[in-house]
Amino acid sequence: MKVYKSKIGVELVAFLSLVLGGVALLLAYKGHWLGLLFVLPEAAFIMYLFMNTYYTVDGKTLKIKAGILFNSSVDIDTIRKIAETNNLLSSPAASLDRLEIEYGRFDSVLISPKDKQGFISHMLAINPNIEVQYKAK
Template sequence: MTKIYPSKIGLELVIPLALVLGSVSTLMLLNRLWPGIFIMLAVVAFIVHLFLTTSYTIQDGKLEVKSGFLYQSTIAIGSIRQIRETRSPLSSPATSLDRLEIVYNRYDSVILSPKDKQGFIHDLLRLNPSIEVKYRHH
């Protein structure tokens, strides 16, 4: 079984990024700072690429985490000890603040934001029923 979960794209990250990048780009355009505009276009293209390519694949007993061409990690599903909901703003391969922290091995963890959190958790539990799942209280 191979299942790919795209990352949820959260407006709480998109809107502030768009406002900051849009404001800086507008100032550069008004002041005709062409090198800066080209740099901003590259930054925007990179961020869009990250948002569109962040995904989590369950395959052959492993969880593969990809975010653009910069981040790629493989976690043995059997090593996952806990999944807990979080809204941690820490840098991670997640494009929303509606996140899951995956705790694996002894001290390792990664924060993800699958669009279908329940399906993602269900598929991991099917492969490793000993995973402890902790939900946030709303």
């Protein structure tokens, strides 16, 4: 069993810090202390999700976990394609430097393993039929 932690993207952290920090500062400046009771737990929950997003390869199964919000399993033998992407869709990925995994007939998921190349190599060792598509550098 091998665990791949999610890469934490500076771009997401900066954006969320700016938005949530700005709202928190505005609420504090205006003296709306009750509003802070909503903003601060949201920030803590987002930090929890970032720290608890990971991908586990257990035998021929890829398990994808993002805190308590997302828990899914993919049979690696059903993976057809892995493509590098910066897709903005909501996903179990803490960075915009992502991999789109297409599996089954029409299913896909976006993930962001810190060790992308190691992850791809691991997938290919289990299923050499996976098509890998890299972004142009």
